[in-house]
Amino acid sequence: MLDTYSIASDHLRASVKLHGAELCRLQTGDGLDLLWDGDPAFWRGQAPVLFPVVGALKGGRLLHRGVAYPMGKHGFARESAFRLLRLTAHSCSFRLQDDAATRARYPFPFRLDVTFTVTGPELKVQYDLHNPGREELPASFGAHPAFRWPLLPGLSKESHWLEFEKPEGDLLPTVGGDGLLGAPDRPSPLAGRHLALADALFTADALIFMPVRSRAVRFSAPGAPVLEMDWDGFEQFGVWSKPGAGFLCLEPWRGHASPHDFDGEFSAKPGVFQVSPGATVSAHYTVNVLAPDID
Secondary structure (H helix, E strand, O other): OOOEEEEEOOOEEEEEEOEOOEEEEEEEOOOOEOEOOOOOOOOOOOOOEEEOOOOOOHHHEEEEOOEEEEOOOOEOHHHOEOEEEEEOOOEEEEEEEOOHHHHOOOOOOOEEEEEEEEEOOEEEEEEEEEOOOOOOEEEOEEEOOEEEOOOOOOOOHHHOEEEEOOOOOOEEOOEOOOOOEOOOOEEOOOEOOEEEOOHHHHOOOOEEEOOOOOOEEEEEOOOOOEEEEEEEOOOEEEEEOOOOOOEEEEEEEEOOOOEOOOOOOHHHOOOOEEEOOOOEEEEEEEEEEEOOOOO
């Protein structure tokens, strides 16, 4: 059985690993790599699926009806064996379903499908979380794609910027060394809708916009292709890198890490949503590769 599956259009090629249903290559038709290569010297991830939590839980444990279950940062989907549901020239779909191993950490029936589709210069990633059980399913999920920064060899990192669709809030939550969220007292580095990028932005971890007002952001630099990401069904947005690393993560989330003072039932945790029995909650993001901006 293959462990990586590739799809393509005339303008874009993508590859996805079966393990974790993780995007591992995004390349233009003329061979330009847009996705981080996963250099373990900095961060071995490339675009992990975050489920059933986004970020960290206090003490690394999920509480359900008073019982504690071990739950690492960003959950277990990124470490799990999905199975291939469908594969065409332009699309592939993967499924993760509960089993004895997942229920030892997350005691709920669930079915998570992740579908990748390329159309022209656009990649769409769709998340469908279904509750096959008889009780409410508490969950969070999110995306974590890491794009090359700089977008082109030879460009400086400081020549890049993000442009949000709308102005965002003036204060962002702090992120503690344990990954938990503090008060929203971190001044936003946005100037209107514009974020000038530099390594120094990420010395105190990610920039987290919660709630995020925008539903799109553009990542660009002079002479480089523009990556325009838009999303639907996500309520928070993270921007993250490691100083010195060659990636920038643009992360639509539905959920977030626990506040530092929350240690209660998972179903009551801020950022958790509920899926009714028999229902499905969906969200998606797209990445559109556009021609360089011309001043």
